[in-house]
Amino acid sequence: MERRDIVLVVDDAPGTLGLLNDTLEGAGYMVLVAQSAAAAMTVIERIIPDIVLMDAVMPGMDGFEACRRMKRNARLISVPIIFMTGLTESEDVVRGFDAGGVDYVVKPVVPDEVVARIAAHLTNARLTRSAHAALDVAGRFLLAVDRDGAVLWATPQAATLLRDASTPAGDGPAGDGPAGLALPGWIALAEAEHPRLPPVPLADGRRVEFHHVGQIAPDELLLRVTAFDPGREEGMLRERLGLTAREAEVLLWLGRGKSNRDIADILVLSPRTVNKHLEGIFAKLGVENRASATALAVRVLGG
DSSP, X not given: OOOOOEEEEEOSOHHHHHHHHHHHHHTTOEEEEESSHHHHHHHHHHOOOSEEXXXXXXXXXXXXXXXXXXHTSGGGTTSOEEEEESOOSHHHHHHHXXXXXXXXXESSOOHHHHHHHHHHHHHHHHXXXXXXXXXXXXXXXXXXXXXXXXXXXXXXXXXXXXHHTTSOOSSSOOOSSGGXXXXXXXXXXXXXXXXOOOOEEOTTSOEEEEEEEEEEETTEEEEEEEEEOHHHXXXXXXXXXXXXXXXXXXXXXXXXXXXXXXXXXXXXXXXXXXXXHHHHHHHHHTOOSHHHHHHHHHHXXXX
């Protein structure tokens, strides 16, 4: 049986909910309803919809705030949100787009118009998901953020890593940004001449790193996401290259493109101590410089 697209309708007016439920069910969609933003948050904890119809004005949490909160959830980044509103002033429309909405319809809603808009946005969302999935298959886990650190889109695997990194295991940066991460601070670092993006430890022992790839629009920066297990990789370097535990740690981070200062910060060492370890590593490996040591580490870890 073919899967039906799931539409979440959020509105405090029972009449609007009933009308849209009947209309969308008749158009072949699976419909979930919520009479408040808080109820919608409960729904998305259990089921991720394909698209959301959101009333802009509701008691308690309004639709704009609900949309902002949804877009901080890595699993909902690519889910289109269409606002339903009786507010027609341009500043109100702009508020909806600023919150993360993709479109709006004016109340009282016209059922055929709603169905047409949903179909158009679902088609665009499917094309986008296919492109993002292709990037994942190619090993390119990417996400885009604006200059405030808000996540604009992410490939599926990048979204998973972003979600896993939202609760760092102690010493990683956390904050009030998207998915709980201090992305705004990272954007400033990414634009520096020598970006120093700190790795985020996960509960399972892995670390996630965000690498600045470039600017793809005036307000859109592209980041690459990678995850690795430093404990396993350090063990490989120790065993195959005859290094001490500390030398393996230093070489691992050298192989990941970190500067001496970065390595010192990550391992809580002085830069002078890092230099001494590198001298010992070069001697043991029979190499003369950082580039040769890095190449050897990459070969070992890649094999």
